[in-house]
Amino acid sequence: MDIQDLVRDLKTANDSKIVMLVADGLGGLPREPGGPTELEAANTPNLDAVAKAGVSGLMFPIMRGITPGSGPGHLGLFGYDPVKHLIGRGALEATGIGFKLENSDVAIRCNFCSLDADGNITDRRAGRIPTEQSAPLAVKLRDVKIPGVEVFVEPVKEHRFAVIFRGEGLGGNVEDTDPQKTGVPPLQPVAHDDASRKTAEIAKQFYARAVEILKDQEKANGVTMRGFSRKPDILTYEEVYGLRPAAIAVYPMYKGLAQLVGMTIEGQPGTLAEEIDVLEKAWGDYDFFFVHYKYTDSRGEDGDFDAKVKATEEFDSIVPRVEALGPDVLIVTGDHSTPSRLASHSWHPVPTMIKAADARRDECQTFGETEALKGELGHFDAIYLMPLALAHAGRLGKFGA
């Protein structure tokens, strides 16, 4: 019985509202030894006010030392043990382009590749064919029809596209067909159980039809398939927490991840300010709001300290609009750290705050990695964030008499 099982048993309903503001890749590192992190260097009067009024801490997205990808990072934030609930590569690819997976789907990451006259691979990425050329080819593959199964083909980027088979009784336990080398043909899809043999059979048919459609292409005349996976079998926010959740995000990946746990995607915002417009409009219809801000991560990935500082300040600027809505519980956090010094995700814990009437108190005066060390929340694993949110919202009953 893990914390989520416990919470599922103890949940109670009320009409409180919870907002989780997620600045992607929020945590950082000093540019020079002893200097401030991006968050500490940023001018964030609104976040600092939240820190003063609420409680702070440092959150491990997965476990100490582990650097998460976006998938596990968000699953952890949402309260799902990210080590137990793995999202298969195919499912993540489909999710990442905003494809709404259903329970009976098997998703597959595909590559266009180049084949010679003997059917052997000469280039595993079809010469890194540009998206303008590959996307129409992916759309062309939608002509593949297979009896008894629905086939979806979705362009991704360059040589990559996604295929989803939808049909009853399809397993996801099929090996990759990419041989990881040239001079040999794509592998046959090998299945490891009965349900997956059905999937492998369909994959063979798809392959046969695809190479027929692609036979006149110069570079992209073949296909490899990887990461066969079903939609992860996880309970929804409604089931676990009794919450009606909305997700507000600009990028498809985060909408997709939110959809996996049963959140409703609200609006089609293009900027952070538009995200808050959506939040305001949807305020009456939900009791949990996940609001995702991307650019703290993007500028961190760019390795641009000053730009990440600026992105952080943009994030800070919308806090008053969120607070004006009067959430009962306001959470500010990130899905992981993205220090611009590393230009990548990292394992460093993420500064996190909870503001609520029944939050205790601590001496944190500002929002930042060093200040959060004094915080009432201490160091904690992400899977405890949702339980804490529910507790502060009065949505958890007592355990035992």
Next chain:
Amino acid sequence: MDIQDLVRDLKTANDSKIVMLVADGLGGLPREPGGPTELEAANTPNLDAVAKAGVSGLMFPIMRGITPGSGPGHLGLFGYDPVKHLIGRGALEATGIGFKLENSDVAIRCNFCSLDADGNITDRRAGRIPTEQSAPLAVKLRDVKIPGVEVFVEPVKEHRFAVIFRGEGLGGNVEDTDPQKTGVPPLQPVAHDDASRKTAEIAKQFYARAVEILKDQEKANGVTMRGFSRKPDILTYEEVYGLRPAAIAVYPMYKGLAQLVGMTIEGQPGTLAEEIDVLEKAWGDYDFFFVHYKYTDSRGEDGDFDAKVKATEEFDSIVPRVEALGPDVLIVTGDHSTPSRLASHSWHPVPTMIKAADARRDECQTFGETEALKGELGHFDAIYLMPLALAHAGRLGKFGA
């Protein structure tokens, strides 16, 4: 293998003495934002001296975000994973009135109810019959004799009483007979395994004899049975820790919980001062002492900030008498928080201290929720408190060579 298994393997004996002072519902919340908690507002020179000399931290009774009842709260304090070791409702009821459960017992929470001439329930609580009337009726039910099993009937309060069947091979997996509505008769007890079928058979006999005895009662002429449960199957303090433990408490519930883990109940104190009298007298006979103080919780439940402050000051006042006995390890903690602002148990972590010659050091100058954030013990789960106590008492060997 959890921490308790490890401790069980590593325990060693010496003649050290450990005292665990438990102020029920110790943790609190500020009355106004930014103000002190009850503990911080209280004048506690003796507890502050312990904080200065020892190490502090913040303890989660169950897990972050989870509000415990008294049962799981104390099991956690005693070092038993409270999620793994659930105490059934019937066992907790029996325990709560100080009934000493044996291994072969099945305990049941019973209600007096009102039946009409057709045997249908007209009032599930017998008009909330007052204790003065219900207790003699419970005692009357002791006349029920069932071959092959000992039957105990214990008054509780108002319409509630407890029944315990003692006999070999009785299962606790029997469904409630309370139909949760009126206009229908009590349900038959339904069992889910062979051993429990034996229990259900006995329950039917008990019911038949009980309604006979009660047939002339105006209101309380029927009985419903709920929360059938065996004594939780847990090792004793002696088995796990090699300790000879004594429990000193005023209220039956806490004596009962201590008995579940094999503590000996010492004395019959009516006040905190009398509890310490008992402690002094029993000092030579045990090496672990659980001393329970109730009124920090009671005043918190009352929602009375000032009264909780006063109760905390009473708790502080006996610390010198405890220290005068020279315990090798002194623990001060609570089983959960009961902020007067919430007038109920809460999930907030409990300020906790350990004073021992080999405690390290920290900069805590007073005993309080905010000060404990600087403490050497950090944030930790309750199941680590007993291992820490044993370690500081020199009672744990090295793990591995």
